[in-house]
Amino acid sequence: xxxxISLDLxxxxxxxxxxxxxxxxxxxxxxxxxxxxxxxxEFLEDLKALNPNFKxxxxxxxxxxxxxxxxxxxxxxxxxxVDMFNVHASAGVDAMHTVMQRIKDIPNRPLVLAVTALxxxxxxxxxxxxxxxxxxxxxxxxxxxxxSGVDGxxxxxxxxxxxxxNTSDNFITLCPGIRPFGEEVGDQKRVADIPFAKENSVDFIxxxxxxxxxxxxxxxxKKILENI
Numbered sequence: 270x271x272x273x274i275s276l277d278l279x280x281x282x283x284x285x286x287x288x289x290x291x292x293x294x295x296x297x298x299x300x301x302x303x304x305x306x307x308x309x310x311e312f313l314e315d316l317k318a319l320n321p322n323f324k325x326x327x328x329x330x331x332x333x334x335x336x337x338x339x340x341x342x343x344x345x346x347x348x349x350x351v352d353m354f355n356v357h358a359s360a361g362v363d364a365m366h367t368v369m370q371r372i373k374d375i376p377n378r379p380l381v382l383a384v385t386a387l388x389x390x391x392x393x394x395x396x397x398x399x400x401x402x403x404x405x406x407x408x409x410x411x412x413x414x415x416x417s418g419v420d421g422x423x424x425x426x427x428x429x430x431x432x433x434x435n436t437s438d439n440f441i442t443l444c445p446g447i448r449p450f451g452e453e454v455g456d457q458k459r460v461a462d463i464p465f466a467k468e469n470s471v472d473f474i475x476x477x478x479x480x481x482x483x484x485x486x487x488x489x490x491k492k493i494l495e496n497i
Contacts, residue, residue, distance in 0.1 A: 270467065270497045273297040273326055273443065274490070275477030281308040281315070287480075288319050290487045294494060297324040297352070299475055305329060313350040324352040326443075326473075330384050332357035335364040339371035342381070346372045351379045355423055358383035358410035359399075365417035373418075380441065383414040384423040385432075388446035388460070404428060408435050415440055421472070426461040429469040443473035449493050450479070463496045 274296055276284040284304055298316055305312070305327065316323050327345060331338045331354070338356060345354050356368060365383060372378045385407040386395055395403045404427070411422050411432040421441025424432060429442040446460040466474050476493065483489045 270471060271295075271297055271473045272490070272493055272497060273299050273473050273475045274480055275299045275301065275475060276304050277301060277477050278304075278481055281312055283481075284308075284312070285315055285319070287486060288316055288323070291490050292320040292323070294490055295322075296490065296494075297326050297473065299326045299328050299477075301328040310348060310350070313348065317350055325350060327351045327354040327379075330355055330357055331368075332360050333364075335360075335367035338364050339367045342368045343371050343375070346375045346378050349377075353380040353382065355382040355384055356419075358385055358414050358422065362413050362417050365414060365419050369418040380420045382421045382423050382441060382443055383410065383417075383419050385410040385414075385428065386424065388425045388444075404431070408432060411436055411440070426466050426469050426471055429466075429471045433470055438470070441472045442470070443475065444471045445475040447474040447476050448479060449474075449476060449489075449496065463493065467497070 274291060276298055278284045278287060288298060313325055316325060331341050338360060345351050356365060386403045390403060392403055399406050407424055407428040408431055412435055414422050415436040422432060423443050425446055426444045429444060432442055433440055444466060447466060448460050449463050480486045480489050
């Protein structure tokens, strides 16, 4: 299991300061909409300059027509800075397959994950959009993702084990909504701690606020790594 730290702070200065705090640890860094829209590709370069061994997960959740998604995926892959990025599984099999075909020959291409159900959904709000339960639809999305040649999915801890059973033990599950030591839930609905993530064969846990809101983020990261 790997730790992926969310860089969701209000400025690049604060995010870089956090990255500097953890630069000696074996961790991944998640760069999402806020940071990427504000700070761009240069921010990714700044992170790699801090530590070339940092692994970067670009969390933009691509969702568009197949060719547009593939164009974006190709650009991301050609940066040479991104180690993993994601798309939306609900874009469909054709879109995911097109993405993977487009980038398959790029040397050291990034890992690609597909979002199943956002962890901000509960069953009622998910049903209102997809007309199926999270557990049922997440498995269907995961099967589509697996059959499209995508490397894994973004899901909650609660779907991780069932997804692997319906695809492969080597199919990656990355799970947001991790509150390592019982911290405040915030805007996430489906959250869990580290022992539960372990039990459910999660490959990547994503942790943000419990790290960057602590007065000593380095100690929190050290404690999480000791527990995983």
